[in-house]
Amino acid sequence: MPHPRKLLSISHSYVVKLNRRLVNEIAFLGKGEWEVTAVAPSFIHGDLRSIHLEADPNEICHLEAVPVYFSKPAHILTYGCRLKVIMEQSWDLVHCWEEPYIFSGGQIAWWTERKTPLVFSSFQNKSKRYPPPFNWIEQYAMNRATGWITGGQTVVETLKPRKGYSLPMRLIPLGVDVNHFYPSVDAKNQIRRFLAWEEKGTPVIGFLGRFVPEKGLDLLMQVIDSLQTPWRALFVGNGAMESSLRTWAKHYPEQVRICTDVK
Numbered sequence: 001m002p003h004p005r006k007l008l009s010i011s012h013s014y015v016v017k018l019n020r021r022l023v024n025e026i027a028f029l030g031k032g033e034w035e036v037t038a039v040a041p042s043f044i045h046g047d048l049r050s051i052h053l054e055a056d057p058n059e060i061c062h063l064e065a066v067p068v069y070f071s072k073p074a075h076i077l078t079y080g081c082r083l084k085v086i087m088e089q090s091w092d093l094v095h096c097w098e099e100p101y102i103f104s105g106g107q108i109a110w111w112t113e114r115k116t117p118l119v120f121s122s123f124q125n126k127s128k129r130y131p132p133p134f135n136w137i138e139q140y141a142m143n144r145a146t147g148w149i150t151g152g153q154t155v156v157e158t159l160k161p162r163k164g165y166s167l168p169m170r171l172i173p174l175g176v177d178v179n180h181f182y183p184s185v186d187a188k189n190q191i192r193r194f195l196a197w198e199e200k201g202t203p204v205i206g207f208l209g210r211f212v213p214e215k216g217l218d219l220l221m222q223v224i225d226s227l228q229t230p231w232r233a234l235f236v237g238n239g240a241m242e243s244s245l246r247t248w249a250k251h252y253p254e255q256v257r258i259c260t261d262v263k
Contacts, residue, residue: 004035006090009061010108011097012068012077014040017054020061021177027061036061039083045072047210048238048262068104075102075134087111097121100145101130101138109141117146125154126214127162139164195234195257202230211239221248231255236262 007026013019020038027036042053042065053065067080077098087094087108094112098105100120112118120141130138142148142164150156151174159165189199197204205224209215224233233252235245238260249256 004030004033005092007034007036007093007095008039008087008089008091009036009095009097010039010079010083012041012044012071012074012104013097014038014063015044015046015051015053017056018177018180020056020059020063021175024056024058024060025175037064037086038062039064039066039079039086041068041071041079042066044068044077047072070103074104077102077104078107079104083108084111087113091116094118095121095149099124100141100148101134103137105141106137109144112144118144120145120148122148122150122159123152123155125152125158127158142167191234197232202232205231205233206236207234208236211235211237211241211245213241217241217245221245233257235259 007030009023009026011019014023020040023036023038026034030036038061040053040063044051056063064082064086066082066086069078069080070076091113094108094116096105096108096118098108098120099122100106100109101124105120109118129135145167147168147170148159148165149170149172150159151172153171156169156171160169192199192204205220207217207220211217224231233256235249235256235258242258242260246258249258
């Protein structure tokens with residue numbers, strides 16, 4: 001009977017157990033054919049909060065915790081030498097869920113054995129000219145890669161014409177765990193009561209993510225300014241635009257809520 005092939009998947013987002021659902025599903029569906037190992041930081045300074053590696057008693061894949069450094073911002077995050085030791089083992093495929101232009105993406109490309117296929121996952125849907133050394137890292141990483149994966153058509157349209165991205169590509173949309181994310185009238189009403197908003201009536205515009213220009217916050221504020229119908233807006237996250245967002249929100253003291261302490 002042939003031995004299972006060995007997949008190594010690396011991502012700083014795997015520090016959150018729900019983000020490892022992908023590798024656990026691969027391990028479950030590929031049982032007998034694939035041995036799946038996920039590499040995650042033991043601790044990371046996240047966008048919204050600092051996170052210690054979240055344990056999962058139902059983990060199916062093998063989980064390796066490794067130290068990371070300079071984890072805020074993610075562009076200069078680097079993995080400790082423990083990852084290099086892991087990567088020196090025999091792997092049939094390395095999956096890197098790090099952008100190929102950031103330090104960790106280049107680091108993983110450098111440490112992957114030349115005979116081992118390397119596949120990147122990218123979600124960059126804005127065409128950018130990276131300054132050195134990020135442009136050099138991207139060029140090196142994509143020259144080393146065997147292929148790449150993305151989750152959205154806008155990413156395909158942005159990256160396909162880009163030098164180095166003519167490699168085999170697959171568009172695989174991100175999944176949604178419906179056991180955790182589903183409509184809940186009770187939860188909606190509870191949040192409205194917490195925000196001192198009536199439970200029915202005025203629709204609420206929601207934003208969840210980093211408060212940074214590339215997330216379209218300026219455009220969203222402009223659109224809200226132009227609305228002629230009743231509205232409320234809830235912003236959850238934090239980031240460099242928090243100050244300007246709060247300044248804008250002062251014009252709508254009863255309509256806007258900003259939450260930066262959500263765990």
